[in-house]
């Protein structure tokens with residue numbers, strides 16, 4: 001089904017509880033610059049994206065993690081596939097990013113090939129950093145449940161791996177982002193993440209209890 005942007009005030013997150021930014025209790029801290037990397041899975045760039053305008057060969061994940069770790073001290077997240085999680089965590093450790101955590105995007109509905117014994121229906125998100133919360137702020141979950149996106153009406157490339165709005169809002173909440181923060185989307189694809197960030201900032205609200 002096509003991904004539809006919610007109208008103003010529509011609640012999308014699980015739990016559906018929101019708090020106005022004006023009344024939220026923020027931990028005092030500087031503006032953050034957060035990176036999100038959603039590259040093709042290791043070794044799969046050509047297979048899935050060779051005809052995309054932003055295709056640039058296979059992604060060097062060592063180089064990518066080095067960049068995330070050195071250029072984004074405030075925080076970063078990297079989406080990946082579950083079979084490559086061990087390899088990527090080893091790379092993180094090798095570049096000194098040993099405080100990373102693993103969160104999960106679980107997909108109640110996902111695509112898989114017929115005859116597959118156990119489907120790959122979740123995606124790890126390796127992440128670190130973010131704005132620390134004080135005791136009055138809500139605690140975020142380290143997982144989100146959201147259906148995979150099949151088609152996007154406004155994406156001529158029909159980018160595989162497009163992130164749903166629920167995923168994006170959960171990610172912003174994971175980092176405890178504020179509207180004045182900067183989000184750097186290193187693999188924009190359909191543009192859904194930046195679009196969600198712009199939408200999220202416009203709401204002037206923070207999700208609670210997701």
Ligand SMILES: C[S@@+](CC[C@H](N)C(=O)[O-])C[C@H]1O[C@@H](n2cnc3c(N)ncnc32)[C@H](O)[C@@H]1O
Nearest residue numbers: 038045049052055056057161162163189190192
């Ligand atoms: C998983 S998709 C990103 C999806 C995006 N987060 C979204 O919500 O639409 C990966 C993107 O990286 C692009 N890509 C492929 N190879 C690349 C490379 N070597 N360097 C940079 N981008 C690449 C693909 O064409 C695709 O647009």
